[in-house]
Amino acid sequence: MSRLVQGKSAPWFKARSFQGDEINPGAYRGRHVLLSFYRYASCPFCNLRVHESIQKNDHFRLLVLEMIAVFQSPDDKLAEYVGKQPLNYPIIGDPDLQLYKLYRVETSWIGLIKAFLIRPHQILRSVFLRGFFPGSIENEIQRLPADFLIDPQGKIEIAYYGKDIGDHIAYETIEKALRNDIIEP
Template structure:
């Protein structure tokens, strides 16, 4: 399975968010879209990242950026864990992994192990400061996150494949890319 690259057309899909919204990538044409892939609904790393994304969403919207998150869990688990947060963007449950396969999202046992050595501060922050305790695990525990910044023409501007289970693209890179496009159309 080869990774998607910058300049590829973003693979099209249609889905329903666990909040009940119909999601169709065509609806996002003309705007930037951050499509983020997570692990399972009770993953502490994932819930911390969603928490941070919720806080940044309004600002990103002023830049013309929308967000969608995809989890490998079913809707009932999303409601039980991720849904406890005040969500302000769509979250899609993809337990069949159809969207993961379209975007070539990877798994890695080394990436699972590595996170515990290079991200202890995130573990402490997510579990003890934010209360995101691990619970049930759906699908592969060794799933790596991935982020795709899709430009207004539907092309992948940035394809970011995490190297460990807590690795997502930096918000600063997203902001810089989108802001540069605003300044230099």
């Protein structure tokens, strides 16, 4: 299964967020969309990233970016773990992995092990400073994250497939892409 690439049309879908909202990324035409795929609802790496995204969301909205997150967990687990944060963007539970397959999100045992070797600071920040303790694990523990920046016309501007379980696209990369689009005529 080959990865999605820049310049191709993003696969659209309809889903319901665990908060109860209908999500149709096609309805975001005219704005950028950051579609982020996470692991399971109690993943410390994932909850730290969501926490950081919540902090950046108002700034990104000024740059005409909407965020959508997908987790491989059912709605009740999302409410129990990641849903404890003051969310300001939709989160979709996809325990059947339909969206993961559509976007070709990968798994890797090496990526699981590698994260614990190269990201001890993230483990400390997520677990001990933020209190994101691991709990139940739904679906593959070795799931890698992926982020897709979709342009206002529905094309993939950036397809970022994580190299380990804590690897997401850098916020600076997102902001640079958004600013370049805003500056260009």
